[in-house]
Amino acid sequence: MSRIIVIGGTGMVGRRIVTRLTRAGHDAIAAAPSTGVDAVSGRGLAETLHGADVVVDVSKPRTYEPAAVRSHFTTVTTNLLAAGRAAGVGHHVMLAAVGTDRHPAIPYYQAKAAAERLIARGGVPFTLVHATQFMEFAPAIADDATHGDRIRLPHTLVQPIAADDIAAAVARVADQPALDGVIEFAGPDRLPLVDFVRAVLEPRHDPRRIDQSDDGLYFGAHIDVTELLPGPCAFIAPTRFDHWLHAHRPSKPGMPQLRHLLHHHPRLEVAS
Template sequence: MKVVVIGGTGLIGSKVVAKLNEYGHEAVPAAPSTGVDTLTGEGLADVLKGASVVVDVSNSPSFEDKAVMEFFRTSTTNLLKAEAEAGVTHHVALSVVGTDRLQGSGYFRAKQAQEELIKAADIPYSIVHATQFFEFAKGLADGATDGDTVRLPAAKIQPIVSDDVAAAVGRAAVGAPVNGVVEVAGPEAFQLDEFIRQGLAAKNDPRAVVADPNVTYWGAELRETTLLPGPDARIGETRFADWLAQQQ
C-alpha cells in the first residue's frame, strides 16, 4: 500500500515513514525539501499517483495568528483537492488533544479549521489527537519564560513521547477510516509546571518554574483538565522519567 506522508521529513513524519516501511508498506515522505509544497500545490499530483492513504503531519512555519490560519486552510484545501483527483481513499491527520477547548489561541483555531475542512470533504478520514510531546518540554518552557522564571497555567497534562505518537498515526494509516477522532496520550498525568520542571532539571537548566493562574497556554485560558484526553484514549508505554534517563 502506498502512503504519502505530508511533513514526512519532520520529527513525527520521519518516524511514521520508517515504521510503515518497516512493515512492508510504500511510505513516501513529502515536504518542500522533496519537491512537494502543499501551500502552492507544487508536486502534489505527482507524489499522490497510486497512493491509497495520505497522512498529514505537517505544521505551520509560523505560529502568528494570521499566518498559521492561512497555512492550515490553504494547505489542507489543496491537499484534499489533490487527493480527490488522485483517488485517495483515506486521509489521516495529526492534531492536538483539546483543540476544540483551546479556541482562545490562534494556533488552535487554525487546527480546528483544518479539522473542519477534513470532516466536510468526501474522503474518509481519521484524525489522531495527541497530547504534548516529551520532546517539546523545553520549547514550551522557552515560550513561557519571563526573565529567569517559567510561568505556566495551573493545569494538568498527560505528555507522550514522539515515538508513540508516530506509532498511533501509523496504526491509523493502515487501519480503516474511523471518520472521527482517536486520542493518544502518555501513561502519566502531571501538573504542567511539574512536567516542565522535571524536563529542565534533566538538562541542568536553572530556570525556576511556577504555576501562575494569570497566564495562558499559547493564548488560551486553561481549566485543570483542558489538556487531558478522554477515557477512551490509547495510552503509550514510555514514561517521562525513563525517556529523560535515555537522553542523558
C-alpha cells in the first residue's frame, strides 16, 4: 500500500482517481483548499506530503486568463516539487493535455509546458500523463468559443476520452514506477471538433448555433487540424463516444421529480 496525495482531489477527475486508488488498497488523500491544502500558497503542503510515496497533480486554476494560468501552474509545480523533495516523494505525476509538448499557441498548453520543464529538472522521479479532451469538457469548449448566439469552432480533429477512463489511467500510472517521461491516453473515436461539441450540446437543447470557420479559435489560439490528436504510441481507452453520449443523456423529469417541484412551488400544477 502506498500513500498517494492527489492535488485537486475533489475535482471531476481528482475524486475519481482518489476513489480508484482507495479501492486498490492505497492510502489516497484528496488535497484541495476545501480540505485545508492550498498548493498555490503552500498552506498544508508539508504536513500532507509527510510520508507520501506519490504526488498526483490534477489541480486547475481559478481562472483561465493566460497570465493567471501560467502563474498557477508554475507556482503549484514549484511548491509541490520543493515539498516533495523535502518529504522524500518517489513519484511526481502531473496530468496535462496531448499536444502540450508540441509548443502550440494555446495559453493553457504553454503554461503546462512550462510546468513540465520544471518537473523534468525538479529532482523528483516523474511521469507526465497527456490526455486528449475530456468528453465532459465539451460545454467548456463551447462556452469559450461563443460569440453572441453562435459557437464558432476551428477546423480541427479530436479524439475525446471519458473522465472515468483518464482517472483509471492516472491511477494506474501512480501505482507504477516513474517513467521520467510522457505517456499519452486518448479515446477510441476520432471526429471533427464541431461534431464532438454538437453531439454533446444538441440533446441538451442548447439554443446556440454551432459551426466551424477558418477564424475559429481553440481557447484563444489558431490551431492545425491535427494539433489535438494523440501520437501513434498513445494508449486507447475503452469508452466509445456514442456509449458515453447514451449514458449521459439529459433525463426528462418523471412524476416523482414533478411532485417534488409541486411541493416546493405550490403554484405549479401537475396533471394526475
